[in-house]
Amino acid sequence: MDQNIKEISLPSTSFVENYFYYPNGEFKHPDDINQLVEYDYNYQLYLMAHYGSIGTICNMFIYVEILLQWSDLVKLRFGSRREDCPSLYRYMKEYTRLIAKTFHGSRLDHYHSTPLWFAELNFLLEIFKQSWRANNAYELAQYVSLVSEDDPIDSFKKKNNYRQLLSNKPYLWFYDNTHDNPCQIERRSIEDTITRSVCVSMAYCSTGSNRGYDELIPHYIDVVHETRFYSRWDLKSKQTNDKNCYDLF
Incomplete structure (x- = not known):
């Protein structure tokens, strides 16, 4: 306890x-x-x-x-097709459209258990499965990229723990830092972000990041337990500079 x-x-x-x-x-x-x-x-x-x-x-x-x-x-009751819950489908479609229109890049987190027919509104999929074979069913959705947890090559659990590298769909998505990872500046150093970005940029796949990583925010931005609202931005708002930029987070 x-x-x-x-x-x-x-x-x-x-x-x-x-x-x-x-x-x-x-x-x-x-x-x-x-x-x-x-x-x-x-x-x-x-x-x-x-x-x-x-x-x-x-x-x-x-x-x-x-x-x-x-x-x-x-949990939401999606049904097996759009006709099972048309109001929910219309709401999700409009919400996704507004997010894509408002931001240059976005990630809709916690889309767990969404049906395959909703794939036409998504371009990035993150699946937590125990086996790569469990992801094959989702390839029918023709996603552009896939994020999945796996062991890095430098931490083999046992000998001969490898598999043949084959081309597959959907293509992988490689993150330098996700919303689930702690702040690397706190864990290591600010120089670590540069070398990490270099390694990620060499990957032959799509890459992703998390808000605060490029800005070198020196603490973890908790998207789950955050209670503050976005501040309103207008001509009367205080200008942001290098002294107060961290206050935004």
Whole structure:
């Protein structure tokens, strides 16, 4: 148990995370929740399941085993085709169009469990799978690039841990730093960003980065727990210079 937690109480520090999001954030007794789900239709509309990450194939639906619950997103019922949920498809399409129109480059994170028919609105796919063979089904979507976690060549787990290099689709996407990685300036040095960028630029594939890397921001920008809003920018706003640029982050 974490020694920093002095007292365990519900709902502040529970033994396990909530797998569901309850209306108005209320944490009720399971018996009360079951009764509301059964008889209160309005309660059913706003009771949503959180998405989770399963590290390995397990019996999570039989008993609790290795489920990382993400409390900042919920599951959506996409259906197997557009006609199953046309309103959701129209919303996602318009949202993606506005993002592409507004920014020169963007990344829509947490697009987990999106159906293959939504691929026409995406150009970059990130999949967390235990095997490269598990990604083959997504090649039918004809994505431009694919991001997938794998072991670097200088950290072999055992002898003869290699595979034949073959051409494949979709092409890979190589990041110098992602939103999941800590700030390299804090972990190493500011000079490390230059050498890292050189190595990434030599890769024969598409490359990507994260906000703050090129600006040499000396701390980690947490996209999950960030609570600040974007500041309004107009002619009356204070001009940014080398002394106050870090205050923006």
